[in-house]
Amino acid sequence: MALLEVEELRVSFPGPGGAAGSAGAVQAVNGVSLALESGRTLAILGESGSGKSVTAQAVMGILDVPPARVGGSVRLRGRELLTLTPKQRDRVSGEEIGMVFQDAMATLNPVYTVGEQLAELLRVRRGLSRSAARRRAIELVDRVHIPAAKDRVRDYPHQFSGGMRQRIMIALAIALEPDVLIADEPTTALDVTVQAQVMELIAEIQRDSGMALLLITHDLGVVAEVADDVAVMYAGRIVERASVRQVFAGPAHPYTEGLLASMPRIDRRDEELYAIPGAPPNPARLPSGCPFHLRCPRADDVCRATLPALEPLPEGRASACHHREELLHVSR
Amino acid sequence: MSADDSGQQVADKLGRHRAEPGDLVLRVDRLVRHFPVKGRLPFTSGGVVKAVDGVSFDLRRGETLGIVGESGCGKSTLARMLVGLERPTAGEVRFGDAVVHAARGRELRALRRRIQIVLQDPYTSLNPRRTIREILLQPFEIHPDVLDRRRRLDRVRELLDLVGLDASVHLDRYPHQFSGGQRQRIGIARALALQPDVIVCDEPVSALDVSVQAQVVNLLERLQRELGVAYVFIAHDLSVVRHISDRVAVMYLGKLVESGPEPMLYDAPAHPYTRALLSAVPVPEPVGRAERKRILLSGDPPSPVDPPSGCRFRTRCWQATETCASTEPPLTGDARAVACHYPLAAA
Secondary structure, three states, rough: OOEEEEEEEEEEEEEOOOOOOOOOOOEEEEEEEEEEOOOEEEEEEEEOOOOOHHHHHHOOOOOOOOEEEEEEEEEEEEEEEOOHHHHHHHHHHHEEEEEEEEHHHOOOOOOOOHHHHHHHHHHHHHHHOOOHHHHHHHHHHHOOOOOOOHHHHHOHHHHHHHHHHHHHHHHHHHOOOOOEEOOOOOOOOOOHHHHHHHHHHHHHHHHHHOEEEEEOOOOHHHHHOOOOEEEEOOOEEEEEEEEEHHHOOOOOHHHHHHHHHHHHOOOOOOOOOOOOOOOOOOOOOOOOOOOHHHOOOOOHHHHHOOOOOOOOOOOOOOOOOOOOHHHHHOOO | OOOOHHHHHHHHHHOOOOOOOOOOEEEEEEEEEEEEEEEEOOOOOOEEEEEEEEEEEEEOOOOOEEEEEOOOOOOOHHHHHHHOOOOEEEEEEEOOOOOOOOOOOHHHHHHHHHHHEEOOOOOOOOOOOOHHHHHHHHHHHOOOOOOOOHHHHHHOOOOOOOOOOHHHOOOOOOHHHHOOOHHHHHHHHHHHHOOOOEEEEOOOOOOOHHHHHHHHHEEEEEEEEHOEEEEEEEOOOOOHHHHHOEEEEEEEEOOEEEEEEEEHHHHOOOOOHHHHHHHHOOOOOOOOOOOOOOOOOOOOOOOOOOOOOOOOOHHHHHOOOHHHHOOOOOOOOOOOEEEOOOOOOOO
């Protein structure tokens, strides 16, 4: 049994004026299944509108239900999370699942010092005394390598740089020692030198604590640097699932193949980039058949008519493409 | 003499400088922009932000100069000065014989035609209340002497065709009916409308999805081949800059710390900051990632209000000495220039 298991997850939002599930509803996540083991890093790779963030939010239990409608199953150590009462669910957040978001300024409370925010969490959830909570807050700020932690806990979020704020968010996320950290684009707003520091910090915490990481990102470079396994999402579905080495050595879905080819490289200069034609589809108006067929160089009549299921391939990988077998042979 | 004639004369005066490939189109000389900061108390001064603090470079016809740097390094302020949206505190931008910020009236209007800008956010840089037809006709309304009124709509159709949009479908739509990539194409068409010699691209693909970025990068490259326009391509993404640039300049806290031809700068960076910046970029290749050497800089760039003495990078540099704290290293070298007391040997 994996630590975190997501099975056939479905999330829909009501369309304009309608209810979720009715006509015009947006099916943001459409049957996503994932498994994450202790100490491992699983990256969900996707572009805007792919459903990657909604998947993360459904697992974290922070979607407003209603209006959103969530179906399927999310299990942590075998325990179903989707049927918990809000109160039970609150205990899971932080204790078992920690969360880090892209925009730390919007996540931290601007009118409390970071020390107060950390200490409050520890007092409410761990029952620590004021002084013990304060000591632990300083340890946590020190743990995320913020210099002069003892003084910095008295500062407000706006007094920190973007990278430092992201470290504080990580401190909050790991304060209750969760088994799983879900990080939604944790470094997207950061400069590249600061991004490297933050990713290194997360990796270090992971090495020390054996925490599993579910990383939501659009950045192929970040995936290649930190992930063990990858799930590529497109139009609300997983289109490819494999180990990170498998994906980069030879993608088994034309979308992944296109993403890799369209990315300029820092280590060499290519003559011309491959460009995937068109734009990611609007989740409210998906094309027939395979949602990628309008942009796919391999699309044929079968692709236009029939939605391909995520089917297993050798070596534990899977692809949702009618041409998956030939793709694998080409890339070998 | 009609207004049209004198407009033509100014155009001719400037036109002398739109000559052969390899010619200089833009000369940027010791450009400085300081912004005053309010102090903590009313009526006090909090000093100045030295956003751009002495930047010089040349741009030749038909080439792409990439400018990279992290947030706050002054690259967007530089972009705004190049197109005349921001007035420099000191220094000048020359287009041919004309100084961009000294120009007035007709000369200034003519200059503006020659230097255009493409902005980062295709969602806020197009007027939401105007159709694409209106947005693309506007440059000709501002510069009526460029093209006869009757020929303008044909030109707009050509422009849409040039950037890969279908005039018969798209002309009367509003910006919100387009995807991010399509909006950026419209922004590029607008920049091209008056046939400029220079387009300053300020983070033109950073707001776009990965799969759409390549389309816009390829479009910019094709337009350069076809039209011979020169780009100043400003971005924080070093991979995109490597791909599109002939030469690259690296900015840190308002100054250029290194510049040179694309392959040299990327394969053998001479400034420690350039090397750290390059090594921080994630490589899309998982094989061998554990062995990859990465220079992790500590902390964030210092505040441009109070930059460090001497070399501005010394507070984050692993080889800084007392010399670095006391003396500012000048940017020396010609085709390949570096501002460091201890430039790195090729790795």
